[in-house]
Amino acid sequence: MEQTRIGKTDLYVNRIGLGANAVGGHNLFPNLSDEIGKDVVRTALAHGINFIDTAFIYGPERSEELIGEVLKETGRRSGTVIATKAAHKFVDGQTLKDNSPAFLVESVHASLKRLQTDYIDLFYIHFPDESTPKDEAVGALHKLKAEGLIRAIGVSNFSIDQLKEANKDGYVDVLQSEYNLLRRGVEEAILPYTEEQNISFVPYFPLASGLLGGAYTKDSTFQDGRAKNPLFQGEAFLRNLGKVEQVREIAAAKQAEVAHVVLAWYLTRPSIDALIPGAKRPEQVINNLKALEVKLTPEEIGAIDRIFQA
Template identity: 75%
Template sequence: MTERIALGKSDLLVHPIGLGTNAVGGHNLYPNLNEETGKELVRTALDSGMNFLDTAFIYGPERSEELIGEVLKERGSRDDIVIATKGAHKFVNGEVKLDNSPAFLREAVEGSLKRLQTDYIDLYYIHFPDEQTPKDEAVGELKRLRDEGKIKAIGVSNFSIDQLKEANKDGYVDVLQSEYNLFQREAEKDLLPYTAENQISFIPYFPLASGLLAGKYSKDSKFDDIRAENPLFKGEAFERNLEKVEKLREISESNHADVAHVVLAWYLTRDSIDALIPGAKRPDQVLDNLKTLDVQLTREEIERIDSIFRG
């Protein structure tokens, strides 16, 4: 059995490969999702030994949490399953607003508990910071919810270094989730060092850059989902990015692995990155992500990967 890793200062133990579930009921993110396939992604992950599921209110909205809740109910027990979800978004007159106020976070947690059909959430994140709520005040409410047993660990997502420091003023933050991949490495300047120094686990989202780092696209690939607006997938930048990914094939071949496995293995060599949450749209992709753990990169290979993407 793969060794489980503790998240931050909490006692949550997770498999290093989890499942990001924005394709489980995330109808507002991807067109034509099949909900039964989405539930099968979750079943496959849990049956394979993965125990870390990452979702959010805004995936759907709400529907991802609901589908995961249905799978949890099927299983009858959620022992050893670590559920992470996020809140901060609310709808006001048809528009999405951000709200980190204590009252709203409490309301959001209660809503997630109902949709997930559970009486506690393992890891609850503030999904995005708002502009008005003091960050330590928002986290303070999550601390109270933790004391009440409604959540077990506290996370923040998409916080800048200054926002993270304010949020962690009393040392309550266990996990930071932020965008970080080989193309987008701003987090290395200050977020990764801070999390490593303060026993905060760093969970990168979109670790495969929405599939770009999986080595499966060509310059003729077309996109009709959220990737269509992503600068990484546009014009000459897209072609340059594909050239960089192609340079990883030598490393992947020497490891008898796919490019995606090499990329995911690279993350697990970074300080404070304890677990990954790659997404999937098919059950076989869920299982394929587990092959990451068979890749043991050498120091020279790690340096080579860095040089490719810094060039």
């Protein structure tokens, strides 16, 4: 499977990894099974995926624990790039964000225990807080990197100004933020900066909560967070479905699914090194990998771009 280098590091990952928020993410998804979640991870490893993305807040804690259990039972730790994140803490029933050096150091050590490992390949500051200087937060992670506890430094959900502050000393290796064909705001300033600085960009929500997967119709209804998402409301929802139908024509000509074509389009972008689509079931892991078989022509790449620029 084709691999790509993460930023300026010595980490190499396959271009489609596993977003593990549905592995133990009981606070994010209803009726999850821990055993099915572990099967999702086992399936990913068995099919050549070597890049798994998780976070403290998935569970909380449970996703890291389940991944640690699978890595231990399979003996696949050394060949697997594990990314995790922290910034959340619970105080008096509230969820707060903390980027202080002391909190980040504490979080790394806690993640190491849950993952049953003595190093973390890629550690992200999950969200910016309101007070910590970003270069100080990253500086704390740089010290942990020098100690061998983490191998690469990431930030997530940072604005362009926060990213520049975080990267003041050139220590940031990866940025993870929302990006998909329906939400392209990072193209304006963030992606040019990450390219210039050799910072890998890893998008989340690449299928826009399923909207770009091609499974919805004008009669689809939603009871979860999508019900309040502007992409899924009224005329905007109908326009977005129309765009997906245009992609379906390209997919049909290639005997592929819409989701595969959309994921393949992202991999043609020079800014994007790897994707981490999620999966609730093992068969979804295998299906996501089919995107690697889709080869888009320059004309198809341009056509998709124009569809979603309209």
